[in-house]
Amino acid sequence: MRISELSEETGVAVATIKYYLREGLLHEGERTSTTQARYDTSHVARLRLIRALIGVGGLSVATARDVLDRLAEPPESLHELLDTAHPPLRPQPDEEVDTTSAAEVLHELGWELRTAHSEPVRRLAAALEGLDSAGFPISREDVLNYARRMHQLAEAEVAGTPQDPGEALRYVVLGTILVEPLLLALRRLAHIELSGRLLP
Amino acid sequence: MRISELSEETGVAVATIKYYLREGLLHEGERTSTTQARYDTSHVARLRLIRALIGVGGLSVATARDVLDRLAEPPESLHELLDTAHPPLRPQPDEEVDTTSAAEVLHELGWELRTAHSEPVRRLAAALEGLDSAGFPISREDVLNYARRMHQLAEAEVAGTPQDPGEALRYVVLGTILVEPLLLALRRLAHIELSGRLLP
DNA sequence: CAACACTAGAGAGTGGCACTATCCAATACA
DNA sequence: TGTATTGGATAGTGCCACTCTCTAGTGTTG
Numbered sequence: 001m002r003i004s005e006l007s008e009e010t011g012v013a014v015a016t017i018k019y020y021l022r023e024g025l026l027h028e029g030e031r032t033s034t035t036q037a038r039y040d041t042s043h044v045a046r047l048r049l050i051r052a053l054i055g056v057g058g059l060s061v062a063t064a065r066d067v068l069d070r071l072a073e074p075p076e077s078l079h080e081l082l083d084t085a086h087p088p089l090r091p092q093p094d095e096e097v098d099t100t101s102a103a104e105v106l107h108e109l110g111w112e113l114r115t116a117h118s119e120p121v122r123r124l125a126a127a128l129e130g131l132d133s134a135g136f137p138i139s140r141e142d143v144l145n146y147a148r149r150m151h152q153l154a155e156a157e158v159a160g161t162p163q164d165p166g167e168a169l170r171y172v173v174l175g176t177i178l179v180e181p182l183l184l185a186l187r188r189l190a191h192i193e194l195s196g197r198l199l200p
Numbered sequence: 201m202r203i204s205e206l207s208e209e210t211g212v213a214v215a216t217i218k219y220y221l222r223e224g225l226l227h228e229g230e231r232t233s234t235t236q237a238r239y240d241t242s243h244v245a246r247l248r249l250i251r252a253l254i255g256v257g258g259l260s261v262a263t264a265r266d267v268l269d270r271l272a273e274p275p276e277s278l279h280e281l282l283d284t285a286h287p288p289l290r291p292q293p294d295e296e297v298d299t300t301s302a303a304e305v306l307h308e309l310g311w312e313l314r315t316a317h318s319e320p321v322r323r324l325a326a327a328l329e330g331l332d333s334a335g336f337p338i339s340r341e342d343v344l345n346y347a348r349r350m351h352q353l354a355e356a357e358v359a360g361t362p363q364d365p366g367e368a369l370r371y372v373v374l375g376t377i378l379v380e381p382l383l384l385a386l387r388r389l390a391h392i393e394l395s396g397r398l399l400p
Numbered sequence: 401c402a403a404c405a406c407t408a409g410a411g412a413g414t415g416g417c418a419c420t421a422t423c424c425a426a427t428a429c430a
Numbered sequence: 431t432g433t434a435t436t437g438g439a440t441a442g443t444g445c446c447a448c449t450c451t452c453t454a455g456t457g458t459t460g
Binding site for chain 3: 002003004014018021022031033034035037080
């Protein structure tokens with residue numbers, strides 16, 4: 001398959017494919033000469049994955065490359081993967097955030113996390129701070145309820161993790177990134193459905 | 201309060217405040233002369249809200265303005281608000297998406313939505329399509345389970361909606377936008393917590 | 401084998417976005 | 431009176447995700 005065919009197959013412009021090749025998101029094709037290379041179904045699948053990560057996943061090109069690189073590496077342990085290598089979904093606020101409130105929440109939940117200042121904790125802290133500074137009232141109890149619901153949901157997800165390390169890695173990373181937009185879409189639709197039934 | 205004091209109070213640069221004024225996100229101060237205006241606590245609160253929407257909320261400046269505009273308008277009905285005016289969280293893919301699969305899911309759930317091709321439905325369709333094209337296996341059953349969990353969560357949220365229309369509007373719009381990062385952060389932390397307990 | 405289409409690779413260019421910097425004339429304050 | 435600050439307007443910046451252009455080489459078709 002030539003690059004133009006790959007482009008047609010996936011709907012990605014040739015120039016963009018070249019760009020992804022340059023940026024290391026897509027592995028090179030098998031060279032047949034100085035100015036020719038052959039691509040196969042693995043490139044099609046990879047390209048679709050890239051578009052999903054960047055499109056619905058909302059990742060930047062650089063982050064998508066990191067995620068794809070990580071998928072290629074064998075994981076030390078699943079827990080370590082989750083704890084340290086959680087792929088950022090959106091450009092995280094690099095400002096410093098106060099994690100004490102987040103830590104309190106986690107303590108009340110009894111979630112003993114080894115790394116108290118890891119990226120996900122800062123993410124939680126930033127979310128709480130955002131609600132607070134926006135003047136949007138959310139009680140500690142509400143936060144805990146949200147947390148318990150997400151924990152239940154996560155239980156079902158973790159239970160479904162494949163045994164094979166490579167499979168598990170893919171499941172966790174893609175499940176984290178690509179299921180998020182699904183959850184948010186479903187929540188909004190649930191809001192609509194409920195308001196339609198409950199209100200005149 | 202002068203603009204420099206407003207800047208100090210909120211940590212937003214003067215030039216940026218001027219930019220928000222130009223873009224219509226922030227209401228103008230009370231003019232005291234040709235080159236002077238007075239700002240008050242309403243500007244502080246508004247500015248904090250703007251930063252939260254743009255920062256943790258991940259909205260673009262243009263979308264944030266739309267959201268803020270909508271908050272100022274009295275809602276016709278809550279349902280209409282939810283159904284037609286749901287603020288986009290991330291730049292939605294303006295490409296056309298096939299909503300048949302999404303419609304099937306909604307039908308199986310028994311969620312009777314009046315507008316089958318509204319923005320949230322397209323969002324769901326895009327999420328499903330993303331998972332599919334990324335080669336990430338997710339069964340219809342899993343999607344339905346996710347949906348049921350989100351529905352439960354939404355029930356608690358809708359139950360907490362204030363009676364006053366203005367309050368309700370604020371609750372719904374900000375609750376939608378600002379709670380999303382909270383939920384995602386909690387899900388990730390729950391994954392970590394579970395993997396820490398379940399795995400060696 | 402000649403004419404044309406296609407390709408890899410590299411560099412420069414584009415358009416959008418969210419600021420940020422610079423100016424100016426007109427106040428405000430010390 | 432003199433220095434600081436402001437509103438308003440315009441231009442510039444840095445980043446990002448492409449997109450375009452070019453060159454020299456290669457495949458392919460009649």
